[in-house]
Amino acid sequence: MPTTREHMTPLELALSDPARDAELKRCRQLFDEGGVTHVHCQYVSVQGRVLGKVMPVKYFLETAARKGVPFGYAVAGGLQASLAGELLGPGGISTREGLLVPDLATAQILPWDRSVARVFCDHFRSLREEVGPGEPEEADARGNLKRVIAAFREETGLELRTGCEPEMSWFSGPDAIDRSASFFPDWVGPSYHLEHIAEMMPILKRITQYAQQMGFEMIQSDYEDPGQLECNFLYDNALATADRLITYRQICMAVAKEFGVLATFMPKPVPGIMANGCHHHASLWRGDENVFADDDDLTDLGRHALGGLLEHTRGMTAVLASTTNSYARFWDVGLFAPAVTNWGYDNRTTSYRVLPGRVEVRSPDAAVNPYLSHAALLGAMADGIRRNLDPGKPELGNAYAPSDEETPSTFAAPPLTLSEALDALEEDKAVRSVLPGSLYDTFTACKRDECNRRSGAITDWDFNTYLRYTP
Missing domain, CATH: 3.30.590.10 (Glutamine synthetase/guanido kinase, catalytic domain)
Incomplete structure (x- = not known):
């Protein structure tokens, strides 16, 4: 395990950021004062759909926020399957798991259910990967915008x-x-x-x-x-x-x-x-x-x-x-x-x-x-x-x-x-x-x-146009 920050991977740098302790302290105070019991760790797919994992606040503060949350690479595709039945996203059905790292500065309580908080997350490749261990996961749209x-x-x-x-x-x-x-x-x-x-x-x-x-x-x-x-x-x-x-x-x-x-x-x-x-x-x-x-x-x-x-x-x-x-x-x-x-x-x-x-x-x-x-x-x-x-x-x-x-x-x-x-x-x-x-x-x-599925869909327009089209 690298001991100096200059030799760390982006994943290790993110989790060991000196500012993280202060943000974690802020989150703990926010959650304690607000009576939060659960946290949504959010991830946004390429379609713009909000996915993620939900966990008790104690586990989030003591484990997830410090070590990350296991999350499959293929989720970038929003769990969409092709017409041929292929799971669309990195790795497909054989996808492995990287780690979601909560962006603690985004932690907020949901006003419509104040027992729940949410935090946006960035996706990193696992340290066990042969290719790009600990690097940002390329298919993460939010993480990509940060880099752009x-x-x-x-x-x-x-x-x-x-x-x-x-x-x-x-x-x-x-x-x-x-x-x-x-x-x-x-x-x-x-x-x-x-x-x-x-x-x-x-x-x-x-x-x-x-x-x-x-x-x-x-x-x-x-x-x-x-x-x-x-x-x-x-x-x-x-x-x-x-x-x-x-x-x-x-x-x-x-x-x-x-x-x-x-x-x-x-x-x-x-x-x-x-x-x-x-x-x-x-x-x-x-x-x-x-x-x-x-x-x-x-x-x-x-x-x-x-x-x-x-x-x-x-x-x-x-x-x-x-x-x-x-x-x-x-x-x-x-x-x-x-x-x-x-x-x-x-x-x-x-x-x-x-x-x-x-x-x-x-x-x-x-x-x-x-x-x-x-x-x-x-x-x-x-x-x-x-x-x-x-x-x-x-x-x-x-x-x-x-x-x-x-x-x-x-x-x-x-x-x-x-x-x-x-x-x-x-x-x-x-x-x-x-x-x-x-x-x-x-x-x-x-x-x-999506284009293929739309082409194969039979809509009201088809019936209105073609039901009595000929002779």
Whole structure:
């Protein structure tokens, strides 16, 4: 066993970090004062699904937090099996176990069950492995984002700060997934209508209460379309924002259970109304200075970073819009989903809407894995800065119906199916560089399988179209 830190593996360094004792002491005090009996050790799969292990608080403090939690590598694939019955993820059905190391700084009590706390974890390879013993597990999306952030900072000296706009739909039950929550006829939108939001206020207030108790700085909420709420929280560094988006989804699911309603982050649950997006607002900082844009315009660096986003839009789309259902959002043209790879100043019809101090990346939807989306944004922006890419001229009008005077975008159009998006990702070296090895393999294997299953599914559309199609 190495005795000096310079000879230790990353796993050993993480577990023996001098700051860990103080964090463990904080956790013990938090749990004792809060009456916590159990702890969720959380891990997020490539799909963005929260998995993990639950344990009594005594075992967590005395063993798991000090030695790690055994956890199979294949869990990165969310325990998804292919059509051929193959377990998708590193090692497949023969997977071995690494160790989850609790990130103690993220330990918090769950407001909806104060006897339970949760902590995010990072996945490491076992010290017994022949390949990469004690190294970070490549397929861990959260751990990968940490490494991508560090590499970006090392190369550029910059920090990515983001805020997300998570939209989601709330229905009274599975038989009411439709427009019926609107008081208005189809041709009148309910967006921002206070009487509609008044119907949702008990739910909205409970979300706000729980989020604030978990350290969110909630800033504003609004009603978007029938049953659709958007609740926003203040921007932060990319990892903190990604962690909060995962936590926000858990808050909403807990609130839905308490109110006996159905809540969903499905990107497009109802045709003909706005889909559930999750726009990412991004800016780049050097210390306390925003070097991406000011209140008037983009900086030169900001233009190059935006050029990188435009250049790699096709390659990023599989990550930003990661389900087969995501593409129903893009096909429903004119409902504020991006259809052209372009940008504009405060222009909601573009893919990238430049606002004072930041850019709104409009492709991500409500099902996005935020650890993967932020890694992709960093990879694209880094390439743009590295190559001094030019974003071209802004779109001044309606990108869905450009005038003859408008200069068409020189950037490739976004993919319109998940399969096409996966092909584009495969060809994009910059985006692939931030999704290394088994992380890329696991993500694409799961998503290719999703495409195959969607192709084999028989839906209402099939019956409506083909049941009496011939003769």
